[in-house]
Amino acid sequence: xxxxxxxxxxxxxxxxxxxxMPETLMPALQELETAYLEAQKDKGFTRDLxxxxxxxxxxxxxxxxxxxxxxxxxxAQIYLKREDLxxxxxxxxxxxxxxxxxxxxxxxxxxxxxxGAGQHxxxxxxxxxxxxxxxxxxxxxxxxxxxxLNVSRMKLLGAEVIPVKSGSRTLKDAxxxxxxxxxxxxxxxxxxxxxxxxxxxxxMIVRDLQTVIGRETRQQILELTGRLPDAVVACxxxxxxxIGIFHPFLQDIExxxxxxxxxxxGLDSGRHSATINKGRPxxxxxxxxxxxQDIEGQISExxxxxxxxxxxxxxxxxxxxxxxxRVRYTSATDSEALEAFRLLSFTEGILPAIExxxxxxxxxxxxxxxxxxxxxxxxxxxxxxxxxxxxxxxKGEHI
Amino acid sequence: MSIIxxxxxxxxxxxxxxxxxxxxxxxxxxxxxxxxxxxxxxAGADIIEVGLPFSDxxxxxxxxxxxxxxxxxxGAAAGSILQMIADAxxxxxxxxxxxxxxxxxxxxxxxxxxxxxxxxGVNGMIIPDLPYEESEMLRIYADEYQLDLIPxxxxxxxxxxxxxxCSSARGFxxxxxxxxxxxxxxxxxxxxxxxxxxxxxxxxxxxxxxxGVSGPARARDMAPFCDAxxxxxxxxxxxxxxxxxEMEKLTEDIKAALR
Numbered sequence: 001x002x003x004x005x006x007x008x009x010x011x012x013x014x015x016x017x018x019x020x021m022p023e024t025l026m027p028a029l030q031e032l033e034t035a036y037l038e039a040q041k042d043k044g045f046t047r048d049l050x051x052x053x054x055x056x057x058x059x060x061x062x063x064x065x066x067x068x069x070x071x072x073x074x075x076a077q078i079y080l081k082r083e084d085l086x087x088x089x090x091x092x093x094x095x096x097x098x099x100x101x102x103x104x105x106x107x108x109x110x111x112x113x114x115x116g117a118g119q120h121x122x123x124x125x126x127x128x129x130x131x132x133x134x135x136x137x138x139x140x141x142x143x144x145x146x147x148x149l150n151v152s153r154m155k156l157l158g159a160e161v162i163p164v165k166s167g168s169r170t171l172k173d174a175x176x177x178x179x180x181x182x183x184x185x186x187x188x189x190x191x192x193x194x195x196x197x198x199x200x201x202x203x204m205i206v207r208d209l210q211t212v213i214g215r216e217t218r219q220q221i222l223e224l225t226g227r228l229p230d231a232v233v234a235c236x237x238x239x240x241x242x243i244g245i246f247h248p249f250l251q252d253i254e255x256x257x258x259x260x261x262x263x264x265x266g267l268d269s270g271r272h273s274a275t276i277n278k279g280r281p282x283x284x285x286x287x288x289x290x291x292x293q294d295i296e297g298q299i300s301e302x303x304x305x306x307x308x309x310x311x312x313x314x315x316x317x318x319x320x321x322x323x324x325x326r327v328r329y330t331s332a333t334d335s336e337a338l339e340a341f342r343l344l345s346f347t348e349g350i351l352p353a354i355e356x357x358x359x360x361x362x363x364x365x366x367x368x369x370x371x372x373x374x375x376x377x378x379x380x381x382x383x384x385x386x387x388x389x390x391x392x393x394x395k396g397e398h399i
Numbered sequence: 400m401s402i403i404x405x406x407x408x409x410x411x412x413x414x415x416x417x418x419x420x421x422x423x424x425x426x427x428x429x430x431x432x433x434x435x436x437x438x439x440x441x442a443g444a445d446i447i448e449v450g451l452p453f454s455d456x457x458x459x460x461x462x463x464x465x466x467x468x469x470x471x472x473x474g475a476a477a478g479s480i481l482q483m484i485a486d487a488x489x490x491x492x493x494x495x496x497x498x499x500x501x502x503x504x505x506x507x508x509x510x511x512x513x514x515x516x517x518x519x520g521v522n523g524m525i526i527p528d529l530p531y532e533e534s535e536m537l538r539i540y541a542d543e544y545q546l547d548l549i550p551x552x553x554x555x556x557x558x559x560x561x562x563x564x565c566s567s568a569r570g571f572x573x574x575x576x577x578x579x580x581x582x583x584x585x586x587x588x589x590x591x592x593x594x595x596x597x598x599x600x601x602x603x604x605x606x607x608x609x610x611g612v613s614g615p616a617r618a619r620d621m622a623p624f625c626d627a628x629x630x631x632x633x634x635x636x637x638x639x640x641x642x643x644x645e646m647e648k649l650t651e652d653i654k655a656a657l658r
Contacts (some may be wrong), residue, residue, distance in 0.1 A: 181534030
């Protein structure tokens with residue numbers, strides 16, 4: 001079976017993954033792995049998580065046939081997996097809910113997290129409020145400006161938001177600071193990592209918690225249509241929503257899986273975050289995977305209109321899925337994403353997160369050239385309210 | 400016994416403790432960096448650690464982050480820093496250790512890097528984001544090119560980990576004095592006596608304590624628990640202000656406190 005038993009010992013997906021972290025954190029990572037494996041086997045833990053997902057997060061999320069959009073395109077039927085309808089407005093809470101319960105089990109009192117678009121920060125601040133943790137969120141200073149609505153949300157939820165002024169002042173730098181905080185406060189602090197990157201066991205934990213998306217999707221499409229979709233499309237920054245929806249379809253080889261990276265101003269512009277398309281393997285933030293870097297191994301400055309995709313690395317399992325050819329990784333530019341954002345808004349009355357709009361771009365491309373009896377599922381990983389202001393102001397255009 | 404181990408053991412048997420100084424290679428530029436190395440050696444550094452700058456130094460505090468940025472902004476790279484070390488090697492005999500995050504070395508090529516480091520007169524390496532579990536490949540090449548791969552241990556390191564880490568250690572054991580990033584600290588709460596006696600149960604190699612050493616007084620406090628003291632941020636702060644004479648003086652004063 002594809003990916004069965006993965007990751008292997010030490011957190012490896014074939015040659016990708018691992019645990020490249022300072023010694024100070026190694027015992028904490030081992031403790032986390034042990035605690036997680038125990039929790040997985042504990043019926044109390046899985047029952048609590050299921051309870052919160054249903055009664056607090058609002059799962060299962062809908063699988064919505066986007067009939068007007070499909071008709072407008074005149075091709076395959078597009079289905080939207082509505083992760084935007086979760087409490088807090090994105091898929092991120094699937095992960096934070098599970099990890100916060102794990103942190104509680106481990107007796108930690110303080111949650112820290114990095115955030116790009118602010119969706120993971122909001123989802124972390126939310127569960128911290130719900131379960132009574134102290135909470136500190138690191139966010140690149142540039143992102144605090146372009147996503148200031150989310151900064152206010154986190155503060156209202158009782159979290160402290162620390163703007164990170166180093167480097168490119170985006171997600172990568174927020175992650176550096178979160179790691180530095182964890183190294184310094186490892187005794188009482190749980191690092192609630194938001195994506196499928198980072199050192200083992202995070203890529204495994206976050207994947208497992210996000211596969212609820214794919215499991216529901218698979219069941220819902222079978223109930224709705226009696227068969228599996230022809231393609232499943234998701235945007236890929238670090239890759240958590242994508243791995244979450246892809247994973248339960250990995251063995252269904254007739255289902256095309258497509259990851260969409262942020263093409264920024266174009267793959268040849270040097271201003272993009274298309275890590276798998278344009279990067280090389282290396283080590284960043286604790287795992288060996290594709291990264292955008294220069295010849296000396298220094299991490300590149302990246303760009304995307306979508307702060308949640310604006311990251312020079314990608315989860316190691318995606319690197320593996322790319323190498324074995326099970327997932328095709330393509331990209332969408334800023335302006336294509338913007339166009340898809342508008343298209344979904346006026347055909348379906350749904351404002352997608354600008355991150356998720358990248359997945360829509362590819363779904364539109366694919367569906368347009370496919371016959372009407374084919375089906376494409378898009379992971380609509382988040383809602384677009386947070387992006388309204390920056391989209392209205394994009395390149396001085398006014399809607 | 401490696402040159403590094405021998406140097407530290409000889410110091411201890413003559414009744415003093417070693418001083419290991421850190422500088423970021425290429426900060427603020429290669430030419431100044433060479434002068435800084437020579438000046439550290441002259442001021443009594445027993446081992447010099449030369450950092451390769453990295454864009455995302457997660458184990459470092461603000462002072463060394465800033466040094467990395469300055470060096471990178473001025474075009475420092477592994478190749479030019481190794482060349483600088485080769486130039487310094489013509490004039491000084493003190494052991495030299497490279498401190499680098501893993502990715503720049505990985506991209507250089509592990510074997511190629513070790514070969515060039517040895518040819519440049521480097522004696523050892525410290526890689527803060529390469530824990531024991533991930534270090535096998537580099538250890539093989541390091542041994543082949545007679546470079547000591549010096550491991551770090553922390554107050555959080557368990558006895559089980561200490562045992563395996565020490566079993567493959569070379570040069571000395573780098574004891575991180577606090578759970579945290581590099582940088583000068585007002586207080587160190589770690590029980591250094593306990594840390595050091597625990598580590599010594601697993602190794603005969605010299606112990607060096609680093610992180611948070613601000614000056615002679617702190618170095619003197621730490622000396623009873625180790626064979627050498629590592630000073631980084633306090634010196635790099637002076638380098639940042641281009642106070643090279645003060646940097647040399649601080650090195651001399653700390654060394655004096657260890658005699």
